[in-house]
Amino acid sequence: MKTHHRFALALSSALLMSLPAGAASLQERYDALRAEQPKLAFRDAAAKLNVSEAELLASTGIGKTVTRLQEGDTVPREIMRRALDLGKVLALTRNDNGVLERTGVASRLKQQEEVAGLDADKEKEREARLRNIAGGYLGGEIDLRFTFKNWKYAFAVAQPGKDGAVSRSLQFFDQSGNAAHKVYVKSDAGVAVFDKIVADFRNPVQSADLKVAAAPVKPAAKPDSAVDVKEFQLAWNEINDVHQFNRLLTEFGVTREQGLRLGPVDKVQRIDPKAVRQLLEQAAKQQVEIMAFLGNSSTIQIFSGKINKVQEAGGYFNVLDPEFNLHLRDSAFVNGYIVKRAGVVDVEFYDKDGNEVISFFGVRSKEHPIPQAWIDLTAALPKADAANQASR
Incomplete structure (x- = not known):
């Protein structure tokens, strides 16, 4: 492209981007942005256009490549239950x-048996767990934990690719239009199942008008001075199951x-946030089996197994295996921790806002x-500098 053509394109894009909302349609603004930055990810494009990903998807796709699906308290769970019939899929959180991103086949749950004699707390936990089960996805290749109360919008997307093949996916978003989870069909047999899901759950109103809510304000943390640190540490030391940790946090x-x-000094060690690279590189080199938990307020996805190919690319540090991809913007990592709870050791990384x-x-x-291989791997991770350690 000649220089003056590139300049004209950039100028027209800048003008469209700077117009007040409504002066140019979202489609026009998106087209201008895509022309200027053809490799920009859809989610990042939405951020630049100051809209949610769900709004951009609906505005640019409904009536063409996107079908809006029904809404309702039980609808997301039922769609995901039906999605078990898709066979091989790529699940993205x-x-x-x-x-x-994990490619595989989700496992199904056996018929739930009635459980008698539970105390009130355990029965409450069991009921909550059952509300967030969609008939499967626990363990196996596609391992997911759902919080369906945060799922709001659902779409079916059938998008032709550059090679002519059609990519089919079910895409879910929360009430603020942020991606909750996506499922991509990866088998020919799944196409008919996908089409049936779309037909059965098609929203009678194919409107791009979404009533997205502002993202909830994260509540301010309790001042450290208001926490009974001694009692907190004693309670931590009494944990005999790693799953009790969330209850401990809520209690205090x-x-x-x-x-x-604020945890016991022998149970938590701060590490360099860039240690995530060494962790993945050594896990690949030593073939140490790992579990990776990554999620948002709606879904947590878990990978279990060995990894092989790791590399930096596109501003991310990545695992690029045939059926498992992990992309981490580790430049945004501010803190990392090695954590010991109930005999289990894990490594956690956080951003500047304290989000895991x-x-x-x-x-x-x-x-x-x-x-032991995991214990040795974590012990060798580079520690945070002395100033950061002292800030604990």
Whole structure:
């Protein structure tokens, strides 16, 4: 392209981008942005256009490549239950600084049996767990934990690619239009299942008008001085199951990262946030089986197994294996921690707002409940500098 043509294109794009909302349609503004930055990710384009990803998807796709699906308290769970019939899929979960993509087949749950004799707290936990189960996805290749109350909008997308092949996906978003989870069809047999899901859950009103809500304001953390640190640390030491940790945080009214900062000094060690690179490189080199947990307020996705190819590309540090991709914007990582709870060791990374981006565990087994290779790998991670350590 000649220089003056590029300048004209950039100028027209800048003019469209600077117009007040309504002066140019969202489609026109998106087209101008895409012409200027053809490799810009759809989510990043939405941010530049100051709209949510769901709004951009609906405005540019409904009536063409996008079908709006029904809404309702039970609808997302039912769609995901039906999605078990898709067979091989790519499941994608993301947050602001990470993306986890896993290709495989989701497992199904056996028929739930009635459980009698539970106390009130355990029965409440069981009911909550059942509300967030979609008939499967627990363990196996596609391993997901849902919080369906935060799922709001659903779309079916059938997008022709450059090679002519059509990419089919189910895409879910929260009430603020942020991506909750996406499922991509990866088998010919899944196409008919996808089409049936679209037909059965098609919204009778194919409107791009979404009533997105402002993102909820994150509540301010309790001042450290208001926390009974001694009692908190004693309670931490009494944990005998790693799953009790969230209950401990709730009991003392502290955020997760705050809990790590205030935890027993022999249970939490701050590490260099860039240690995530060494962790993944060494896990690949030594073939140490890991578990990676990455999520948002709607979904947590888990990968378990060995990794092979790791590299930096596109502003991310990546795992690029055939059926597992992980993309981490580690430049946004501010803090990292090695955490010991109930005999389990994990590594967690946080952004500047105290949001957990990703956590890693060693894969346990009956023979190796505390994998020594994982313990050795974590022990070798570079520690945070002395000033950061002292800030604890």
